[in-house]
Amino acid sequence: MNKRAPLFLIILxxxxxxxxxxxxxLEKNLIIAEGQVYNDNVVSFGGDIxxxxxxxxxxxxxxxxxxxxxxxxxxxxxxxxxxxxFSGSIIEGDLIVIGGKLGRENGSVINGEYFYFKFDLKKIExxxxxxxxxxxxxxxxxxxKIIFWFLVTLIVFAVIxxxxxxxxxxxQQNSFKIGLTGLVAIFSFIFLLFxxxxxxxxxxxxxxxxxxxxxxxxxxxxxxxVLFYFLGQKLSSGLNIKHVTPAVYILIGVVIYALAKFLPxxxxxxxxxxxxxxxxxxxxxxxxxxLSLKN
Numbered sequence: 001m002n003k004r005a006p007l008f009l010i011i012l013x014x015x016x017x018x019x020x021x022x023x024x025x026l027e028k029n030l031i032i033a034e035g036q037v038y039n040d041n042v043v044s045f046g047g048d049i050x051x052x053x054x055x056x057x058x059x060x061x062x063x064x065x066x067x068x069x070x071x072x073x074x075x076x077x078x079x080x081x082x083x084x085x086f087s088g089s090i091i092e093g094d095l096i097v098i099g100g101k102l103g104r105e106n107g108s109v110i111n112g113e114y115f116y117f118k119f120d121l122k123k124i125e126x127x128x129x130x131x132x133x134x135x136x137x138x139x140x141x142x143x144x145k146i147i148f149w150f151l152v153t154l155i156v157f158a159v160i161x162x163x164x165x166x167x168x169x170x171x172q173q174n175s176f177k178i179g180l181t182g183l184v185a186i187f188s189f190i191f192l193l194f195x196x197x198x199x200x201x202x203x204x205x206x207x208x209x210x211x212x213x214x215x216x217x218x219x220x221x222x223x224x225x226v227l228f229y230f231l232g233q234k235l236s237s238g239l240n241i242k243h244v245t246p247a248v249y250i251l252i253g254v255v256i257y258a259l260a261k262f263l264p265x266x267x268x269x270x271x272x273x274x275x276x277x278x279x280x281x282x283x284x285x286x287x288x289x290x291l292s293l294k295n
Contacts (some may be wrong), residue, residue: 032070041074041159051089058093058158068108075112075247077158079151094247098151113245150254153225157246167226167285168233174284175277182223182280189216189279219282226281227274228253 028047032038036053046063051070058074059066065082068089075093081100085091087107094112102116157164171178189212196209232249235256260270 034070043159058161060155060158074161075158077155079155094245096154096247113247115247146254146258149224149228149257150251152221153228153250153254154247156221156225157229157250161246163222163285164226164229167222167281168230170284170288171226171230171277171281178280178284179273179277180280181284182276182278185219185279185283186276219286220278221282222285223278223280223282225250226285227278228257231256 027042027044027049030038030042030044030047030049030051032051032053032055034052038053038055039057041057042049042055042059042061044059044061044064047061048065048067049059049061050067051059051072054071054073056073059072059076059078061076061078061081061083063080065084066076066078067084067086068076068091069086071090071092073092075096076091077094077096077098078100079098081097083097083100083102085095085102085104085108087105090109090111092111094114095110096113096115098115192212193209196212199208228250229246230253232244232252235252236244236249257271257274260274261267263270
């Protein structure tokens with residue numbers, strides 16, 4: 001598989017979740033001059049971002065270029081991009097650069113975590129496989145999927161953090177009900193899918209079918225991001241690990257989810273249970289938000 005395939009998939013899937021959000025703005029190119037303040041999250045696909053002023057939220061860049069001479073108050077996530085951080089610039093959150101190029105001058109400040117990964121999947125696979133007891137079952141494709149889901153959920157959290165945290169709090173309070181909701185939602189989706197397929201033969205159901213599939217994946221990705229964040233937070237709290245950033249929470253959640261598949265006998269059952277929770281989380285949050293908007 002082409003090593004850039006995860007990036008192309010992200011470009012196709014993520015806008016379905018990001019565009020309806022009022023907390024982020026999709027920008028092709030953006031220039032924040034010295035003295036200017038930008039109050040929204042910045043999401044760019046292949047654009048050129050020049051920041052000499054201040055951004056009060058996060059920056060997510062896939063491809064393109066980031067030139068930072070000013071200040072970003074939250075996280076910076078760049079995938080396959082050319083990143084230049086000049087002396088005097090400040091990032092108060094995390095800096096995560098995956099692939100691409102990174103140039104950082106002395107005198108720049110990063111208050112959060114700092115990660116720079118060269119996007120070489122083969123090396124990552126070789127470094128991960130010896131750690132797992134059942135390494136022979138971890139294929140290159142499975143490793144690719146693990147990295148893909150880490151990137152997707154990391155980006156989703158960076159763009160809509162308040163929604164993810166709010167949904168995680170709802171999940172902690174109503175985990176049993178959310179599990180039941182997920183189970184009912186899956187059966188409902190299968191039923192509606194069958195109806196839409198039948199209607200598609202007369203063209204009436206084709207738009208409905210497309211909308212249903214897109215809605216399912218949007219709910220699924222949102223729920224998976226919340227679940228990864230929840231798992232990472234719980235494990236960190238249980239081990240009394242303090243000062244952990246959301247990016248690390250998600251990374252821990254991805255690792256827990258991946259390792260669950262290697263459990264003998266019960267592994268597939270655990271994964272199915274987690275999938276049900278993911279759908280339940282997404283559907284519950286969506287329904288609550290619609291009800292709150294009506295009220």
